[in-house]
Amino acid sequence: MRRSLVLLLAAGALVAGCSGTKNGTASSEPSYPTGSPSASSGSSGSAPKVSNPLKTSSIESDACSALSAAKRSDLGLGEGEPRTTSVGPGCSIFAADDRLNQIEISPVLANKNGLSDVYDTKANDEYFEPTEVAGYPAVYAAALDGRKQGKCGLFVGVTDQLAVNILVQYDNGPGASDPCPVARKVGEAMIETLKEG
Numbered sequence: 001m002r003r004s005l006v007l008l009l010a011a012g013a014l015v016a017g018c019s020g021t022k023n024g025t026a027s028s029e030p031s032y033p034t035g036s037p038s039a040s041s042g043s044s045g046s047a048p049k050v051s052n053p054l055k056t057s058s059i060e061s062d063a064c065s066a067l068s069a070a071k072r073s074d075l076g077l078g079e080g081e082p083r084t085t086s087v088g089p090g091c092s093i094f095a096a097d098d099r100l101n102q103i104e105i106s107p108v109l110a111n112k113n114g115l116s117d118v119y120d121t122k123a124n125d126e127y128f129e130p131t132e133v134a135g136y137p138a139v140y141a142a143a144l145d146g147r148k149q150g151k152c153g154l155f156v157g158v159t160d161q162l163a164v165n166i167l168v169q170y171d172n173g174p175g176a177s178d179p180c181p182v183a184r185k186v187g188e189a190m191i192e193t194l195k196e197g
Contacts, residue, residue: 047115115157152179
């Protein structure tokens with residue numbers, strides 16, 4: 001399999017990689033293949049095009065800037081905690097009132113064909129459900145289906161070259177039994193934040 005698509009699968013596997021929580025943090029870290037992706041993954045361009053690309057330089061260097069302080073407050077989320085992965089920046093954001101409820105935001109910089117790279121690997125996913133988030137193409141997808149356990153993966157195409165993975169892992173409250181609406185709300189807030197510049 002092409003190296004860049006393997007990296008995309010690793011990002012998608014975040015949904016499966018967080019098997020539980022311990023003291024409010026994921027008990028297992030996802031592992032990423034090493035090495036740099038190929039310059040072109042040969043994507044078929046199968047995803048819908050992004051008609052109004054967003055300015056993404058801020059999230060490419062700091063994934064926590066994907067949500068403004070006001071948006072985090074509106075969603076009941078605390079401050080973001082930056083992290084670095086082998087495929088780019090990430091951000092862990094916990095619910096303000098419950099650290100067992102966590103959201104990960106990760107621009108998938110390793111893949112250069114945005115959402116099309118996600119579409120091109122859909123045969124490897126247990127669930128793959130195209131949707132739109134605030135008028136932007138998106139897809140709920142993951143290698144393992146953990147939605148009944150409070151885990152939901154959502155990829156949002158913010159440009160034709162960049163998709164952002166939003167992973168929800170909720171252990172408590174309504175999001176624990178229905179996590180995908182949480183991911184959608186975070187995606188909508190991210191798009192509004194990026195539009196505000």
